[in-house]
Amino acid sequence: DARVTQTPRHKVTEMGQEVTMRCQPILGHNTVFWYRQTMMQGLELLAYFRNRAPLDDSGMPKDRFSAEMPDATLATLKIQPSEPRDSAVYFCASDREQSYNEQFFGPGTRLTVL
Amino acid sequence: GENVEQHPSTLSVQEGDSAVIKCTYSDSASNYFPWYKQELGKGPQLIIDIRSNVGEKKDQRIAVTLNKTAKHFSLHITETQPEDSAVYFCAASIGSGYALNFGKGTSLLVTP
Numbered sequence: 127d128a129r130v131t132q133t134p135r136h137k138v139t140e141m142g143q144e145v146t147m148r149c150q151p152i153l154g155h156n157t158v159f160w161y162r163q164t165m166m167q168g169l170e171l172l173a174y175f176r177n178r179a180p181l182d183d184s185g186m187p188k189d190r191f192s193a194e195m196p197d198a199t200l201a202t203l204k205i206q207p208s209e210p211r212d213s214a215v216y217f218c219a220s221d222r223e224q225s226y227n228e229q230f231f232g233p234g235t236r237l238t239v240l
Numbered sequence: 241g242e243n244v245e246q247h248p249s250t251l252s253v254q255e256g257d258s259a260v261i262k263c264t265y266s267d268s269a270s271n272y273f274p275w276y277k278q279e280l281g282k283g284p285q286l287i288i289d290i291r292s293n294v295g296e297k298k299d300q301r302i303a304v305t306l307n308k309t310a311k312h313f314s315l316h317i318t319e320t321q322p323e324d325s326a327v328y329f330c331a332a333s334i335g336s337g338y339a340l341n342f343g344k345g346t347s348l349l350v351t352p
Binding site: 130157159161168169170171174176181182217219221228229231232233234 | 274276281282283284285286289329334338339340341342343344345
């Protein structure tokens with residue numbers, strides 16, 4: 127059945143390294159969201175795209191984070207350089223064009239920055 | 241900025257009892273209120289949602305109520321089962337747009 131996929135599922139890296147997380151939204155879904163989940167802050171919206179165009183990235187630290195959708199089947203979230211405070215689970219979610227549809231979440235990427 | 245407050249942060253009930261989780265929101269333009277269930281190691285999954293033109297919605301053992309005047313909404317789970325144990329998140333739309341603000345979550349434990 128259709129689901130959002132994310133790679134890698136786990137990533138351990140050292141401070142200062144570049145990290146790239148990938149998301150494949152459900153086929154036909156044209157709105158893609160990136161969230162970060164931590165114990166302290168809960169689920170935070172980082173950025174989202176509609177029809178591959180960024181609609182809002184105000185939740186994202188601009189100096190080190192970047193999000194793109196090279197094509198309709200791939201969304202990427204990049205951190206450069208990574209810092210220990212970036213350690214979290216990063217979720218991608220997608221939904222269809224109509225508003226208020228269910229956001230389908232991927233399984234997440236657990237990032238640990240040492 | 242606008243946010244969503246969720247209470248309690250943890251909830252323990254006996255199997256068969258009811259569980260209630262409450263949320264308040266501050267954005268008066270919010271008009272969509274979903275609830276998500278997150279099991280360990282997985283992404284959140286929608287279990288029920290309600291739109292601002294409806295006061296109550298029920299789906300089997302799960303119900304949600306919305307009071308737009310007071311800006312609060314609640315999740316009710318009846319006849320709880322051990323498999324209901326998970327973290328539950330409420331959310332409110334940011335204005336009338338696509339994005340959501342999430343509450344901090346409630347960890348529900350249903351003991352046999």
